[in-house]
Amino acid sequence: METYVLFKDLAIILVSAKLCGLAAAKLKAPQVVGEIIAGVLIGPSILGLVQQTEFISGMAEIGVVLLMFFAGLQTSLRDLMRTGWKALLIACAGVFVPLAGGYLLYCLYYGFAPNGSSQFYSALFTGVIMTATSVSITVASLQELGFLKSETGTTIMSAAIIDDVIGIIVLTFVVGMKDPASDPTAVIASTALFFAAAIVFGWLIYRLFLYLDKRWPHTRRIPILGFVVAFSMAYVAEKYFGIADITGAYVAGIVLCSIKDSDYIARKVDVSSYMLFAPVFFASIGLKTSIDDMTPALLLFCLLFVVVALVTKIIGCGAMSKVLGYSTNDAMKIGVGMMTRGEVALIVAQKGLAVGMIQAKYFTAVILLILVSSVITPILLKILYAKKVGGAQAA
C-alpha cells in the first residue's frame, strides 16, 4: 500500500540525473553520460540512496521502449531502404568480429579448451555476449546532437535492428549446440514470421492512422493510439516471437514514421520521455552497477573484456563501412555508434547462466561493458560529429 515511497526514488533520480546531466553538458559531454553516472552515484555501490526496485525497472523499460519508438518515428523509410543492404553487411561484420574476439580473449586468458568441453562453451559464450548492439544510448546521443536522421544515423539504426536479429539467431545456435531443447530453425522461422506479421499488421495500422490523421488531425487520440501500437508491438515481439521488446517498439515507430502526424506523435513521446522515463532508464543502468566480489584477476579480465568488445565492434562495423564506400570519418561514426551494449547483453548473459555456459561473476564484466560503452560512446560521437559541422544542430 505504501506507494508514496516511489516518489522519493523518482525525486532523487530526477534531480541527480538533471544535475549530473547539466554538469556533463558544462564539460562538453552529452547529458546522458551524466545521467548514467548519476545512477552510479546514487546507487548501492556509492551513496546507496536508491535501490533497483521492480517499479524502477518497469519505468526504465518504458523509457527504453519510448526511446526506440521515438527513433523509429524519426526514421525515413526511403533512407532505410537505401541503406538496407549496406546495413545488413555492417551488422554481419559487427556480429562475427566480436564473436571471434570474445572467444579468443577467453581462450588466451584461461587457456584453449577442446571443442565440446565446458570451457569451450564458456569461451564461445563470452563471444556471444559481445555480439548484441544496443543503440538506445546512441539514439539518445544522436538525437541530442541533432543527427538522428542523418545518413550515418539511419545506417546505424538499420544495422542495429539487423544486428539484433542476427544476435538472437547466433545465441540460439550456440545454446542449441549444448541444449537440444532449443531449436535454431524454429528461431529463424519465428523471426521471419515476426517481420512478415509486422509488414502485414503494420500496413493495416498504417492505413488506420492515415484515416485517423485525415479525420482528426492533431488530436490527442493520435499520439495515445501511437503509444498503444508501440506497447503492443513491444509485447507481441517478445511474448510470441522471442524478439526483444525494444525491437518491436522500433518497428512500431517505423510503421508510423510516414503518416502526416508522425512529428506530432514524436513530440509527445519526447516530452513523456525526457520529463521522466528517459532519466530513470539511464540512471537505472548506473544503479545496476555493483563493485563487490572483485578479485584482481577477474578485474583484469573484465577490463580486457570491455576493450575487446568495444574494439572488435568498431573494427567489424567500421572496416565493413569503409569497404562499402563510407568516408573514414563516417565509418568511425558507424563503428562507434554500434559499439554500445545494453540490456540485451545482460539478457544474453542471463540466458548463458541459465543453461550453465557462464558463471554469475562475469556479469560484472557485462555491466562494466554497458557502463563504459554508454559513457564513452556519446563523448566519441560528439567529437566525431563536431568534426564535420561544428555541432551546429546541437540541442
Next chain:
Amino acid sequence: METYVLFKDLAIILVSAKLCGLAAAKLKAPQVVGEIIAGVLIGPSILGLVQQTEFISGMAEIGVVLLMFFAGLQTSLRDLMRTGWKALLIACAGVFVPLAGGYLLYCLYYGFAPNGSSQFYSALFTGVIMTATSVSITVASLQELGFLKSETGTTIMSAAIIDDVIGIIVLTFVVGMKDPASDPTAVIASTALFFAAAIVFGWLIYRLFLYLDKRWPHTRRIPILGFVVAFSMAYVAEKYFGIADITGAYVAGIVLCSIKDSDYIARKVDVSSYMLFAPVFFASIGLKTSIDDMTPALLLFCLLFVVVALVTKIIGCGAMSKVLGYSTNDAMKIGVGMMTRGEVALIVAQKGLAVGMIQAKYFTAVILLILVSSVITPILLKILYAKKVGGAQAA
C-alpha cells in the same frame, strides 16, 4: 525479469480508456467517466484482461499526484486567499454533515448501540469514511470543461485541501477514542508543522525557481525540477507528517503557481499526464471494483451508503455556500464538486479495518462510492456549468 508483460497491460488500458473516453464524449459525458468504466470493463469483474498489479498501482499514484500538481499550478494564489475563509467554513460543513449522516445510517440500518460498544464504533466509523473528499476527478472534469480557474473551481480546490486536513484530524480523534496509542494532539501538531514547513521551504523553492526562470527561461530543467519538487513534497508530506501525498503535490503546485514559467511547467505535466498516467489512474479505479461476496442486505446497505455519502456532502457544502452568499447554481456546483471520494476514503477504511472498527465486507461500499461519485460528478458538473455559459470553453 519479464518486464515486457507490463506493455500488454498498458496497451489494453490506453486503448480501452481512449475508446470509452471518446464514446463518453460522444454521449456528451466527460471523458474521465469513460476511462473509469473502461477500467471496470477490462478488470477482474467483467473481462479479466488486466489485473491491478503493484506496477499499475504505482503508475496510477504518479497519475493522481501529477493531476494534483497540475491543479496546484493552475491555482491563483490571490483567489485562494480571497476564498480562504469561505472554503474553511464549507469544508467544515462538508465534513460534519456526512459524519453525522454515516453514523445515523448505520444506526438506523443495524440499530442504535450504546456509546463505547463495538457497534457504536462501527457506526461512527461509517461516518468517518464519508468525510474525505477527493477532488482529483473534479479537477480533471473542471480542467476538461475549462473552469478549473473559475471562482467556484478555486473554492472547491481550497475547501478540498482544508477538508483533507480536517478529515485526518477527525480520523485520528475517532481512532484515538478506542486506541490510546494514537494521539490527536500530535496529529494536529504535525499537520500545523507541515504547513509551516511548506511555507518556509516553499518560499525558498519559489525564490530558487524565480532565479532559474530568469536565468534559463523555457528550458527543460524547469519542468523537470518542478517534478522533483512535486514528488519530494508528496513523499515528505506522507512520510513525515502523515498528510496524503496528493495534498503534498497540490501544495507543490501552489508553491510554483506564481513563477513566470508555471504555464510552461503545467503544459509538460499535462502531456505526461494525459498520454499515459491519467488514463492508468482512472482505469485503475475501475480495476479495483469487484462484485463478488455480495448479499442482498449488504447490497442495499452499500447503495444507501452511497446515496447518504453523496447527498450529505451536497447538503453540507451546498447549504454552507448558499449561506455564504453564493448563488444557488454556484452552491450546487460546489456541493457536487466536493462530493467525489477517492483513494483517501479507501485509506481511511483500511485504517478502520486495522483498528477493528469496521469489517472488510464494507470495502465494497467504499469502492462503490468512489465509482459512483467518479462517474456522476463529472456528468453533473458538465450540466451545471453548461447552464451558465453553454460550455464555451469546453476542451
